[in-house]
Amino acid sequence: MTRVFGALWQHPSGRVGLFIIGLYLTLALLGVLGLTPHPALKQFMIDRLTGPSASYWMGTDLLGRDTMSRLMLGIGQSMLIAFASVAWATLAGTIIGLFAAWLGGLWDGVLMRLMDVLLAFPAILLALLIIAIVGPGTFTSVTAIAIVYTPIFARVVRGPALSLKQRDFVDAARTFGSSQRYILSRHLLLNLVAPLAVQVTLALAWALLTEAGLSFLGLGTQPPTPSLGLMLAESKNLMQQAPWLMIFPALTIMLGILGFNLTGDALRDILDPRTQRRTA
Amino acid sequence: MSYVVQRLLTFPLILLGVSVLVFVSIRLIPGDAITAMLGTEAGMMTPDQRAALAAYFGIDQPVWSQYSRWFLGLFQGDLGVSSIYAKPVLTVILERFPLTLQLSLMAMVIALGVGVPLGVLAATRNERPSDLVVRVLAMLGQSTPSFVIGVLIIYVLSVFFGMVPAMGTFTPITVDPWASLGQLFFPAVTLGFAFAASVTRISRSSMLDVLSDDYVRTARAKGASPMSVVWRHALPNALIPVVTLSGVEFGYLLGGAVIVEQIFALPGLGRLVLDAITQRDYALVQGTVLFVAFNFLVVNLLVDLAYVALDPRIRLGSR
Numbered sequence: 078m079t080r081v082f083g084a085l086w087q088h089p090s091g092r093v094g095l096f097i098i099g100l101y102l103t104l105a106l107l108g109v110l111g112l113t114p115h116p117a118l119k120q121f122m123i124d125r126l127t128g129p130s131a132s133y134w135m136g137t138d139l140l141g142r143d144t145m146s147r148l149m150l151g152i153g154q155s156m157l158i159a160f161a162s163v164a165w166a167t168l169a170g171t172i173i174g175l176f177a178a179w180l181g182g183l184w185d186g187v188l189m190r191l192m193d194v195l196l197a198f199p200a201i202l203l204a205l206l207i208i209a210i211v212g213p214g215t216f217t218s219v220t221a222i223a224i225v226y227t228p229i230f231a232r233v234v235r236g237p238a239l240s241l242k243q244r245d246f247v248d249a250a251r252t253f254g255s256s257q258r259y260i261l262s263r264h265l266l267l268n269l270v271a272p273l274a275v276q277v278t279l280a281l282a283w284a285l286l287t288e289a290g291l292s293f294l295g296l297g298t299q300p301p302t303p304s305l306g307l308m309l310a311e312s313k314n315l316m317q318q319a320p321w322l323m324i325f326p327a328l329t330i331m332l333g334i335l336g337f338n339l340t341g342d343a344l345r346d347i348l349d350p351r352t353q354r355r356t357a
Numbered sequence: 358m359s360y361v362v363q364r365l366l367t368f369p370l371i372l373l374g375v376s377v378l379v380f381v382s383i384r385l386i387p388g389d390a391i392t393a394m395l396g397t398e399a400g401m402m403t404p405d406q407r408a409a410l411a412a413y414f415g416i417d418q419p420v421w422s423q424y425s426r427w428f429l430g431l432f433q434g435d436l437g438v439s440s441i442y443a444k445p446v447l448t449v450i451l452e453r454f455p456l457t458l459q460l461s462l463m464a465m466v467i468a469l470g471v472g473v474p475l476g477v478l479a480a481t482r483n484e485r486p487s488d489l490v491v492r493v494l495a496m497l498g499q500s501t502p503s504f505v506i507g508v509l510i511i512y513v514l515s516v517f518f519g520m521v522p523a524m525g526t527f528t529p530i531t532v533d534p535w536a537s538l539g540q541l542f543f544p545a546v547t548l549g550f551a552f553a554a555s556v557t558r559i560s561r562s563s564m565l566d567v568l569s570d571d572y573v574r575t576a577r578a579k580g581a582s583p584m585s586v587v588w589r590h591a592l593p594n595a596l597i598p599v600v601t602l603s604g605v606e607f608g609y610l611l612g613g614a615v616i617v618e619q620i621f622a623l624p625g626l627g628r629l630v631l632d633a634i635t636q637r638d639y640a641l642v643q644g645t646v647l648f649v650a651f652n653f654l655v656v657n658l659l660v661d662l663a664y665v666a667l668d669p670r671i672r673l674g675s676r
Binding site: 090190191193194195197198199200201202205206207208209210282286289290293294296306309310312313316317320323327330331332334335338339342 | 653
């Protein structure tokens with residue numbers, strides 16, 4: 078683990094990526110602890126729509142709320158949804174993929190066709206369908222994004238698990254009398270950590286994007302909780318008078334996704350020697 | 358042949374699964390359908406009227422018979438009646454679809470037109486400054502969601518050029534091709550932006566792979582010019598991953614149109630889905646989601662089949 082982190086830090090894009098993720102996690106933590114420059118929900122009516130200044134580094138919105146404080150809380154909200162949804166998707170996808178590969182035959186067919194059905198929907202559409210059922214909100218966003226990405230993890234796990242299953246060391250373990258549980262967790266799962274780590278990092282980038290997209294449409298995080306997508310959507314009508322309301326959320330969303338993308342790419346370079354010189 | 362046969366056999370199966378999933382999800386929405394349809398007016402109905410309406414929409418039947426009725430209807434192009442438009446769902450969809458299709462196709466043309474040349478350029482200048490610039494730009498592009506690009510485009514156009522991109526209006530391409538292409542240009546750039554970045558990255562890495570192949574070395578050795586080696590010998594093979602990506606991505610473009618149509622206020626399929634969801638028009642949600650998923654599946658099937666035709670190794674099942 079420390080070896081991988083060391084390698085990531087040595088990797089040019091890995092270092093930038095890790096730095097961005099670290100910065101975002103710090104800002105999110107400060108936001109959660111309430112250590113924002115101003116209370117994020119407080120309306121300073123006198124200072125409505127003021128540009129960036131010493132007091133409001135990123136300006137204020139129509140209701141006089143501090144953009145920077147709201148962005149910090151928004152980052153926290155995005156990170157929470159991204160990490161929670163990807164954690165669920167990883168767990169569910171790994172279990173499904175692992176069992177499909179291990180049990181084979183009919184189980185494999187049924188489980189993977191079910192995953193194909195979920196994959197038949199463009200991600201945002203499947204998420205919208207789930208939101209239509211449950212109604213928008215933080216929990217719905219987590220569920221929707223988790224369901225959207227589960228089949229991808231199932232596929233990522235099933236392929237390598239199928240080939241691992243054929244390897245001699247698995248046969249050997251079985252002849253020793255190792256339990257199925259031991260073989261699955263020790264021999265299969267442990268060897269799947271590398272492809273999973275790459276996929277998890279890239280999925281985090283996608284989850285951030287999807288979350289911001291859903292809240293941009295007004296179907297994600299609900300006000301008054303600040304969310305990056307909604308801040309961007311609300312800035313549209315004010316972009317002439319108050320461009321800072323648009324620029325900062327836009328940059329925050331981009332940079333966050335970039336951080337995870339860079340880290341994911343660097344991880345792939347490090348963990349998969351075949352692609353070492355290929356990826357940008 | 359086994360791959361093609363298997364693919365063709367599972368296709369209807371997955372379609373069936375998709376239809377069940379869509380149908381069941383709509384039924385999972387809490388509250389009964391009639392209240393959802395009529396809103397507060399539902400409270401003014403007598404139980405008899407309510408029962409009559411339920412019978413009219415067939416929702417007094419058990420779920421499985423509702424499903425079979427709906428499913429059989431699909432084959433006759435009957436997707437039910439939209440409650441907000443008071444028209445058959447299929448009619449509403451077909452009114453909105455041309456815009457989304459044109460938007461997605463334009464986005465794809467833009468993405469491929471920008472991405473492939475940039476990727477090839479970067480690959481032929483591997484590790485030189487121009488390659489690095491392209492790689493950084495592609496990485497940034499891939500990390501920029503369409504709604505960020507869309508809002509930025511509107512901002513730059515309106516603040517620096519004093520023009521407002523055509524919003525809310527759409528001229529069908531059959532009426533006035535130039536006006537139509539012009540209206541959808543910026544939305545298509547918005548939709549195709551991230552896709553262009555991934556095309557750039559894929560064509561770069563696949564071009565690098567191909568350029569180190571033996572047959573490319575042979576072409577160089579026999580004295581073919583560098584230009585002809587890259588464009589005539591290497592490019593066709595390097596494009597195979599791009600074709601696969603494009604197929605998959607096309608489906609996502611259809612889905613991504615939801616956000617872009619919302620930003621530019623375009624009356625396409627994406628906005629239709631969104632309106633249907635926010636206004637709780639369940640027949641319409643059901644119909645549009647199924648329609649998009651169906652298109653997505655068909656495109657993916659076609660891409661797979663085209664891929665098989667291009668690559669004999671898969672056709673013979675030795676993958």
